Amino acid sequence: MEALKLQYINLEQAQNHKQHRTEGLISRSLVVRRGQPFKLTIGFSGPYKRNIDDLILRAKLDGLCFDIPFTLSNKPPKSQWTAYFQQGMVDPIHPYEATVWVVSPATALVGVYQLQLLLRSSSGPHSCRVGPFTLLCNPWCPADSVWLPDESMREEYVKNDFGLLYQGTAKNIIFRPWGFDQYERGVLDICMMLLQVSNEHKKDWKRDYAKRSDPVYISRVVSAMINCNDDCGVLQGNWSEDYNAGVHPSAWTGSGDILRQWVQSHFKPVKYGQCWVFAGVMCTVMRALGIPSRVVTGFNSAHDTNGNLVIEEYYSEAGEKLPQGRDSIWNFHVWVECWMKRGDLGAGFDGWQVLDPTPQERSGGAYRCGPAPVRAVRERRISMPYDIPFIYAEVNADVCVFMVCQGKVLTSTVDTERVGTLICTKSLGSNRPQDITSTYKHCKFIRPSVRSSTAGGLSVGLHLCKVPVIGENITFSVTVTNKENIRKSVRELVNAQEKSYNFSPSHTLWEAQNLIQLAPHESKILKHQISSSQYAALRDNHLVNLAVVLMDVASQERVLASEEFNITSPIIKIRIENEDAIVACNCQVAMVKFTNPFSVAVNGVLTVAGAGLLEDKALFRVVLLKPGETVENAFKFTPKLAGVKMLHANLTMNNNGAVIRGFKTITVLPG
The missing domain is CATH 3.90.260.10 (Transglutaminase-like)
Incomplete structure (x- = not known):
C-alpha cells in the first residue's frame, strides 16, 4: 500500500482575509486575527484515516513552538490553539481533500508565525511547510482585550x-x-x-x-x-x-x-x-x-x-x-x-x-x-x-x-x-x-471672545474683530476702562510677535502705542490694524502672540491682556468628475485648483496623495503664480477598494516654506 502523503495546502487567503476583516492589508503572508478560526484546505495522496493517521499543525514564532492538536469538536476550547476538520460531504472532484479550521486563543501572541503540517501515518512521518501567517489583535472578538462593541x-x-x-x-x-x-x-x-x-x-x-x-x-x-x-x-x-x-x-x-x-x-x-x-x-x-x-x-x-x-x-x-x-x-x-x-x-x-x-x-x-x-x-x-x-x-x-x-x-x-x-x-x-x-477634565471652560484683565483702577479687553485670513489685514480692538472717580491719563502699548506652536514668541512684527485721556468711569474702544504685508513672512503655522499693556501715567499701575491666534491659510480645492459614480478599480479624473491670495508672487511644488487611490503621489510644479492668479492641474486615480477614502493636496512654497493644504473625502462604490 502506497504511503499517505501531503500533496498541497491552500491557505485560502481571499476567504480568510474577508472573514477576518484583513482585506487590503498587503503582506507576504496570510493575515488573520486571534480568537477566530481561519481555514486551510489540505490535499492528501489518498484517504485520510483519523484512527490510523496522526495529523499535527505546528506554529513557530522564531524559537517558540506551538503544537496544535486536532479535535473532533467544531467548538474547541477557547483558551488554547486547536484545529478541527470541517464536517460534511466529500467533494467528488477532490475526494482526498479536507478542510481544516485553525483556532487561536484570544490571548495569542501577536507576531509572524511559520506554519508546518506534520503527518504520522503507518508508513512513517511526513511534513510539509504550510507558510507564514501574521496574527493580529481582534477588536471584533469579545474575548480579546481590544474588543470594541460598536x-x-x-x-x-x-x-x-x-x-x-x-x-x-x-x-x-x-x-x-x-x-x-x-x-x-x-x-x-x-x-x-x-x-x-x-x-x-x-x-x-x-x-x-x-x-x-x-x-x-x-x-x-x-x-x-x-x-x-x-x-x-x-x-x-x-x-x-x-x-x-x-x-x-x-x-x-x-x-x-x-x-x-x-x-x-x-x-x-x-x-x-x-x-x-x-x-x-x-x-x-x-x-x-x-x-x-x-x-x-x-x-x-x-x-x-x-x-x-x-x-x-x-x-x-x-x-x-x-x-x-x-x-x-x-x-x-x-x-x-x-x-x-x-x-x-x-x-x-x-x-x-x-x-x-x-x-x-x-x-x-x-x-x-x-x-x-x-x-x-x-x-x-x-x-x-x-x-x-x-x-x-x-x-x-x-x-x-x-x-x-x-x-x-x-x-x-x-x-x-x-x-x-x-x-x-x-x-x-x-x-x-x-x-x-x-x-x-471635570470642568470645561468656554473661553470668552474678549480677553480681559483688571488691576486696580484700570481694565483692558482684547478682541479680534474677525478670524484672521492670509492675505487680509488683521483687525482687532482694545477696550480700556477707567474704574475710578478721577480722570486718568493712560498709555497703551500693543505688541504682536511671531511664534511657533511650541516655543515662546520670537521677533516683534508689529507694535503701536497711544496716549489716552479717560474721564471717570469712561470706557473707550481703540481700533487697530496689522496689514498683510507686515505678517507676510510668517512661517507655516501662522501663529501670532498679541499683547496690550495699559499704564496709568500718574500711578505707574499696569494691566496686561494677551491673546495667541493663528491666521487661516487659503485652501486647495479638489473637484472630481462624476463624483457620485466613483467605482473601485475604475480610473477617475480629478482637478486641483489654487488661487494665490498673497500680495507677492509664489512658486513651489503641488503634491497630491491618497491612500488606496494613488499608487504614487502626483507632483506638479507651480512655476510663478502672481497675486490673484489661479493654477489648475488634472490627474488620474484608480481606487483599489470600496469605502470612504481621502484625496489630499499640499502646496509647499519655495519662498517661505509655508504649506497650503486641501482635502476631499470620497465614497468608492464596489466594482
Whole structure:
C-alpha cells in the first residue's frame, strides 16, 4: 500500500482575509486575527484515516513552538490553539481533500508565525511547510482585550486609513489631512518588523514574545519605537527650524513614506518629526496591529518641567513676551489614544488610554508615555501606571503671568482656565472635530471672545474683530476702562510677535502705542490694524502672540491682556468628475485648483496623495503664480477598494516654506 502523503495546502487567503476583516492589508503572508478560526484546505495522496493517521499543525514564532492538536469538536476550547476538520460531504472532484479550521486563543501572541503540517501515518512521518501567517489583535472578538462593541467605531478606529489631525488654536482649528496608509505596500510587514527590532526584543526575545498577548505591553513598545531617542526608532524629532538634513515635519502627508524610508535605510531614524508626525505614525502601527487607535489634539498643552502644575510666563512692560523659564505652553500638542482593557488596574479603567510617542520624558527607562487611562487622568489617579502626573499637567496646569522690568516683578496674575482649553479628535464617520475635553477634565471652560484683565483702577479687553485670513489685514480692538472717580491719563502699548506652536514668541512684527485721556468711569474702544504685508513672512503655522499693556501715567499701575491666534491659510480645492459614480478599480479624473491670495508672487511644488487611490503621489510644479492668479492641474486615480477614502493636496512654497493644504473625502462604490 502506497504511503499517505501531503500533496498541497491552500491557505485560502481571499476567504480568510474577508472573514477576518484583513482585506487590503498587503503582506507576504496570510493575515488573520486571534480568537477566530481561519481555514486551510489540505490535499492528501489518498484517504485520510483519523484512527490510523496522526495529523499535527505546528506554529513557530522564531524559537517558540506551538503544537496544535486536532479535535473532533467544531467548538474547541477557547483558551488554547486547536484545529478541527470541517464536517460534511466529500467533494467528488477532490475526494482526498479536507478542510481544516485553525483556532487561536484570544490571548495569542501577536507576531509572524511559520506554519508546518506534520503527518504520522503507518508508513512513517511526513511534513510539509504550510507558510507564514501574521496574527493580529481582534477588536471584533469579545474575548480579546481590544474588543470594541460598536461596528462604527471599529470602522473608524481600526479600518479607516485616513484621518484629520487638528492644529492651530482652539478658536480657529486647522484641519491637517493625514494618510495612515496601513493598506499600502509593505506597511503591515514593517509594523511587525518594528516589534522585532525593539530594545525589548533584543534584550530578551523570549520575554518579549511572552508579553505580546497584552496590548498594554505592545503599546509601550510601540510608543518607544516611534521616536529614536534611545533605540533604533522610526523618527528623529527636530524643533530647531533647521531641517536641511532631512524633511520639514510639515511636508509629510502620511505614515507610509516614513515607515518605508526607515526600513530602506536599515532602521536609521527618518528626519524629521514633530508631535503630529509621531502621533500619526503610531496610530498607523496600532491600527495595523489590530488595536483601535485615534489621534487626539490638546489645545494649550502645558509642558511643566518641574512638576508643580504651574506654568510661568513673562512679559516686558511694553507687552513683549519674553523667552524666560523652562516651562512652556504649546498652542497644540498631538498624541494617541488606544482602546484596550486594563486588567492590571481593576474595574473601571478599560477603554481609551493615552499614549504619546513624542519624546519628552523617560518612562521605565525609555522615551515613551502611557498607556494611561483617560479616566485616571480625569480623576487625578497619579499613582496608577503609566505617566498620569505628566499627562494630567498637560491639560490642567495653572498659568502665572508676570510683567517684569529689569528683574523686578511689576504685576502678576493667575489663569486657571487656559491650559487644556479644548481636547478633540476626528468624529466617527465625519471630518468634524469631536470635543472630548470632558473625558479628561471635570470642568470645561468656554473661553470668552474678549480677553480681559483688571488691576486696580484700570481694565483692558482684547478682541479680534474677525478670524484672521492670509492675505487680509488683521483687525482687532482694545477696550480700556477707567474704574475710578478721577480722570486718568493712560498709555497703551500693543505688541504682536511671531511664534511657533511650541516655543515662546520670537521677533516683534508689529507694535503701536497711544496716549489716552479717560474721564471717570469712561470706557473707550481703540481700533487697530496689522496689514498683510507686515505678517507676510510668517512661517507655516501662522501663529501670532498679541499683547496690550495699559499704564496709568500718574500711578505707574499696569494691566496686561494677551491673546495667541493663528491666521487661516487659503485652501486647495479638489473637484472630481462624476463624483457620485466613483467605482473601485475604475480610473477617475480629478482637478486641483489654487488661487494665490498673497500680495507677492509664489512658486513651489503641488503634491497630491491618497491612500488606496494613488499608487504614487502626483507632483506638479507651480512655476510663478502672481497675486490673484489661479493654477489648475488634472490627474488620474484608480481606487483599489470600496469605502470612504481621502484625496489630499499640499502646496509647499519655495519662498517661505509655508504649506497650503486641501482635502476631499470620497465614497468608492464596489466594482
